Amino acid sequence: MAVKNTETGEVHKGYKGGETGCGFDTSASHWVSSNERITCDKDGCKN
Numbered sequence: 001m002a003v004k005n006t007e008t009g010e011v012h013k014g015y016k017g018g019e020t021g022c023g024f025d026t027s028a029s030h031w032v033s034s035n036e037r038i039t040c041d042k043d044g045c046k047n
């Protein structure tokens with residue numbers, strides 16, 4: 001499952017309304033659920 005920050009275009013591991021793998025809170029409106037490939041390279045998001 002992936003979640004996208006529509007302000008930066010970056011795709012993180014996680015889901016809308018929770019937290020990204022790297023620790024961002026995704027409850028804000030600029031986070032949307034996504035099926036895109038994860039582009040974040042921080043620990044917790046990258047595989």
Ligand SMILES: [Zn+2]
Nearest residue numbers: 012022040045
């Ligand atoms: Zn991330």
